[in-house]
Amino acid sequence: MDSILVTGGRPLHGEISISGAKNACLTLMPAALLSDEPLTLTNAPRLSDIRTMTQLLESLGCEVASLQDGRVLAIGTEAISNHTADYDIVRKMRASILVLGPMLARDGHAVVSLPGGCAIGARPVDLHLKALEALGAELDLREGYVHAKATGGLKGGVIDFPLISVGATENALMAATLARGTTEIRNAAREPEIVDLATCLRSMGAQIDGDGTGTITVQGVDRLHGATHPVVTDRIELGTYMLAPAITGGEVELIGGKRSLVAAFCEKLEAAGIDIEETERGLKVSRMNGRLKPTNVKTEPHPGFPTDLQAQMMALLTLADGTSVLEETIFENRFMHAPELMRMGAQIDVQGGTATVTGVETLKGAPVMATDLRASVSLILAGLAAEGETTVSRVYHLDRGYERVEEKLGACGAKIARVAGA
Numbered sequence: 001m002d003s004i005l006v007t008g009g010r011p012l013h014g015e016i017s018i019s020g021a022k023n024a025c026l027t028l029m030p031a032a033l034l035s036d037e038p039l040t041l042t043n044a045p046r047l048s049d050i051r052t053m054t055q056l057l058e059s060l061g062c063e064v065a066s067l068q069d070g071r072v073l074a075i076g077t078e079a080i081s082n083h084t085a086d087y088d089i090v091r092k093m094r095a096s097i098l099v100l101g102p103m104l105a106r107d108g109h110a111v112v113s114l115p116g117g118c119a120i121g122a123r124p125v126d127l128h129l130k131a132l133e134a135l136g137a138e139l140d141l142r143e144g145y146v147h148a149k150a151t152g153g154l155k156g157g158v159i160d161f162p163l164i165s166v167g168a169t170e171n172a173l174m175a176a177t178l179a180r181g182t183t184e185i186r187n188a189a190r191e192p193e194i195v196d197l198a199t200c201l202r203s204m205g206a207q208i209d210g211d212g213t214g215t216i217t218v219q220g221v222d223r224l225h226g227a228t229h230p231v232v233t234d235r236i237e238l239g240t241y242m243l244a245p246a247i248t249g250g251e252v253e254l255i256g257g258k259r260s261l262v263a264a265f266c267e268k269l270e271a272a273g274i275d276i277e278e279t280e281r282g283l284k285v286s287r288m289n290g291r292l293k294p295t296n297v298k299t300e301p302h303p304g305f306p307t308d309l310q311a312q313m314m315a316l317l318t319l320a321d322g323t324s325v326l327e328e329t330i331f332e333n334r335f336m337h338a339p340e341l342m343r344m345g346a347q348i349d350v351q352g353g354t355a356t357v358t359g360v361e362t363l364k365g366a367p368v369m370a371t372d373l374r375a376s377v378s379l380i381l382a383g384l385a386a387e388g389e390t391t392v393s394r395v396y397h398l399d400r401g402y403e404r405v406e407e408k409l410g411a412c413g414a415k416i417a418r419v420a421g422a
Helices: 022-034 048-059 094-107 126-134 166-176 192-203 235-248 263-271 307-317 338-343 373-385 405-410
Strands: 003-007 012-017 039-042 063-067 072-076 109-113 138-142 145-149 158-160 182-186 207-209 215-219 227-230 250-255 275-278 282-287 323-327 347-351 354-358 367-369 389-393 415-419
Touching: 003 373, 012 235, 012 405, 022 039, 022 048, 022 072, 022 094, 022 166, 022 192, 022 235, 048 063, 048 072, 048 094, 094 109, 094 126, 094 145, 094 166, 126 138, 126 158, 126 166, 166 182, 166 192, 166 215, 192 207, 192 227, 235 250, 235 263, 235 282, 235 307, 235 373, 235 405, 263 275, 263 307, 307 323, 307 338, 307 354, 307 373, 338 347, 338 367, 338 373, 373 389, 373 405, 373 415, 405 415
Parallel strands: 012 250, 039 227, 158 182, 367 389
Antiparallel strands: 003 389, 003 415, 039 072, 063 072, 109 145, 138 145, 182 215, 207 215, 250 282, 275 282, 323 354, 347 354
């Protein structure tokens, strides 16, 4: 099993190109199930999760061509030949549940295993199921699988989410495009990935209004056609690499970055004393002098502070001159990186969904273990700033969401290498 070896204490200087968004691409790929014409996605990230979704779609009868060194995905689904998403594939990744809505909408039946993914709380799929039931689906859960059918097809309806859910909004949005009549999705997620999906679906012929707001209206159509769509910039990768010069010192330009994608995050970075400048090519982030300032963080649905940047922000605040409080409101069990940061000398007290971080002057390199995707990169960030060597094990988590981390950081002067496992 591979690990990442980081030798800290080097300020970073240079530029990093930001990839297409993992979370957007994983949603766009199942949209190909809605049409018998090809969907081509450009600016696709090259990640293990994308390979897992490719494997899942191919198991359902899709033809997936990876072009231009994986940057372009051409997906054709002339017919769905298999309507069962098997546990052996689905267990690897929670986004697999997103094939349920499109299969049900197109052919009126689907069997999908309950999904897996990072162990950061229950993250139930009940909101997905309630949304599909509101469109007339009949659902039966047995032996770990969702058995769904819609005799005569889905029908438009009102979906009123009690809680905001990105995945459930995506599943509902795709299903509603082919449902007969009008669907109103209330308390919908507003993330850029939702807007990106709606933009793609419109280019395929869907009639959608209100994406990016709390209420999305979909007028169902008889069929969708093929399209070519560029995957939106990955705002979580963007925020992560913005933290690299913030924690080490130096100046790095993030090519393709936009402040609008990470506005709430930028506000917290600036509160901590980091300079952020918009450029013609992206965002330039720098920290030249002095210790970081403490700041409090509360994760919230978009446009609030993203939960997927909480672990990385905690790594930064371990070095602040004072005490910071991080409150996690989206997922339970999402402070599992805290004990690993404490192995490096961080002072962190976790009480339920709140972590109190008392900054230290220096972190010390240590062997640490990644517990989930975002935790893995938070430990790499800590290692960049620490004295001595840090070895991050179980980096298969990292490869699910970050493309060639060691190359991107190494090009900016970081001493970082991947060590092949036995």
